Amino acid sequence: MFISNNNRFICIFDKEEIKNLIKTIKKTFLVYRAGSYNLNKDREIVIIGCGASGGTAAQFAHKTDRKAKITILEQGKYPQYSKCGLPYAISGIIPNFNDLFEFSEEWFKKNNIDLKLETYVEKIDTKKQIIYAKKGNKKIEKNYDYLIICTGASPTLPSIENLDSDGVFVLRTIDDAKAISSYIKKKANAVIVGAGLIGIELAESLYKKDMKVTIVEALSNILPTVFDDDISELIKQNMPDDINLYFNHFAKKIEVKNGKIKKLLIKDRKSGENKKIDADILVISTGVKPEIELAKKIGCKIGETGSIVVNEKAETSVKNVYAAGDCTEYIDFVTKKPVHVGLGSIAVRQGIAAGVNAAGGKHVLPKGVLQTFTSEFFDIEFAGVGSTTNLLDVFSTVSGKLNGSSLPDYYPGGKKITIKCIADEKTGRILGVQAVGDKAAQRVNTFACAILGNMDIDTFRKLETAYAPPIAPTLDVETLVGDIVALKLSRKK
């Protein structure tokens, strides 16, 4: 009860009010001690999608604010699992599909994160900050203070006739992988359309399952969007001869028998010639498109790659709405052009930023993605950093390439390593690197660090790398290739 009296307030409390007041003070004090800055109520964070970015965002939001109420709404049946691990579960290197789960439903429960699976978001009201979703027939209304959109991407499908036949697959989800696995037959013909990362990883997996493998690629080599031809050639060195490669070929039409795929008709892009190849199973691996429908509906800015535009804090253009992972675009660190990358490593890093920032912390990403990546193909490790095959749109470049050994010449067991390094002709700044061979990924990480630090090649080539006869030579290939680039640059001046 309040009485106003000449600009002074007199408060008279009854017993019940005093009790409640003490409760409120206690609670406020507790919240304050727990480090939450919202003294009124616990922060509500809703995450749509529980892939690499969504799961990571939840984890880091929880770490940042232990009192935050975090909800994940996931369409699929499964909590966060590794999509990148799918080809290795198919080959059997990873013994069980369940091994791919990175965080179990129990883990989310234990960490006070409300993971709602098989839950489909129908509508978002950004004014009232309410999400309308459905789980089976059950309607769900969920308030949010901060929303994180992690809707991911889905496979693009080229226009091939009879694509709906039995035996035609994509590889994006754990269910896709299980379906492919159950379809594998020894000595049967497997055709993979698309020689990108997932395409060649799957090709190797199916080959190891004793299938006859054919790869069909519209461009001129494997990994054509991330490597130059000379580097792609090196990656094929250990590839078994009995894998068939059709480069510069489109897949056109599927021939069907009893509803099942039997053959694939492919067309030579240059000569126009058609060929029929045996195909008992066909996997389409020609890239992905971002899932942006929900974001678009609430007015999130969609960029020129057709993905949700986010900044270095993983914020979208809509207030209190973040986005992370394969549904987003961000700028490339070197070219400053928007890119939709779709790498797990970037999804996780954006997930961290979205989670921390949505929970009231501060996590600012570098001003662009480096696009560092790696994988292996029949025991040849490769890695790269930078939009190396697209740099010429923005820069005049100079590049150098060096084949060397991982060890000093006099020490037995040295392994091959080839590094190609590209620098800006004007400033000498390192722009990108392609590497194949021994410890390619770790060597590329060193270049990634140099790029992040805007280092020029003359500084980098003088880097004091670790040397010991059983480990590395006095001058590593990674700095020696810098000498070549620096020499070429000096000749241009």
Added chain:
Amino acid sequence: MFISNNNRFICIFDKEEIKNLIKTIKKTFLVYRAGSYNLNKDREIVIIGCGASGGTAAQFAHKTDRKAKITILEQGKYPQYSKCGLPYAISGIIPNFNDLFEFSEEWFKKNNIDLKLETYVEKIDTKKQIIYAKKGNKKIEKNYDYLIICTGASPTLPSIENLDSDGVFVLRTIDDAKAISSYIKKKANAVIVGAGLIGIELAESLYKKDMKVTIVEALSNILPTVFDDDISELIKQNMPDDINLYFNHFAKKIEVKNGKIKKLLIKDRKSGENKKIDADILVISTGVKPEIELAKKIGCKIGETGSIVVNEKAETSVKNVYAAGDCTEYIDFVTKKPVHVGLGSIAVRQGIAAGVNAAGGKHVLPKGVLQTFTSEFFDIEFAGVGSTTNLLDVFSTVSGKLNGSSLPDYYPGGKKITIKCIADEKTGRILGVQAVGDKAAQRVNTFACAILGNMDIDTFRKLETAYAPPIAPTLDVETLVGDIVALKLSRKK
């Protein structure tokens, strides 16, 4: 014949003079075309010492100026060989001592480098720029335009009684290594005094030769000057139990029988207690001292570590005199304090600078050495960068350590990797790193690049490292350890 006539000169040439004139013009033109800026005569470069720095200096001087007359005066019997490879030639991993030669006498000849072996420099006249040397009884006088001193270092010997007994060795030269090799007997007792890099590498070699190995170290662990105790402990993980370790012990006295070593008396630094240990062979590996006598005599500035002071061009304080390698001191990149390091990697880099600059090119080293190093001990790779154990003299530091796996949890075959990272409390700048485990050297190289770029830990921890299930996790231990350091730093603020 010249005639002067009212301020005009009339030149009258005879046939012979005309011939000579044409020769001179031709020669000058050729030199000019070859890119030498000295139009009068070919540049004379003399290098004292044909170790890693001397041999490298010669090679790069020749690359820079193909017409330069390069002479190497080397006291020993051999052209450039790998000192770091000696323990592995003793163990037999490198099958033959001759394999250690990095450049043969023929190579030097073919490259027009006059390598004079077993040649001892007696005096240098820096005014006349003449070197007086001796090869056997033959006196040699050698003019130089530029002199490069690469006199290296020699082992320091602690004061141990009867050090001149049979069976006592050091390990610095190929002859030392051959002598040790010929003395090895299966099941005999080998004692190594000093648990630095060479000490432990040799310990492993002798163990692999079926010797009973004991290591005696005055400080508290192996590699005590480059690693903290917790890291040294990890390096010992795979070490066989039957290698005896005596830490905090001095070697005091050798007991001799028939002129040969039989036992070594060691003393506990703390308790003062004496022990006698069986020793059929003793190798002293307690460090090196720079060979600076010649440099001192000609007035080269000697620094506080007792080595020749050089700058980023490998110049000494004396005009036209360069120095490189283990006889020099240079500043540490992080602490800016002078250091005498003695790593082959630094010797080679200084050799490049000395060679290129002495030959008229330009090669400027970074403003300090990073002291990046690596090796392995019973299949455990380790590496480090920065004066990590001495940083506290200059900085208030914060450090974080993380044990992790080289692969994602769900992928089989992940190997252990532990990284300790030290940053400046004030600025967050990365100061040094110690690492043990999978690809430690390459991981440390990435940190070395960050240090060279003066990167702070908050930037580094967001580095986009390469990820693929068979190669590396989405977040590598190297960036995750950065998260720990960054968190500790934020708590200090």
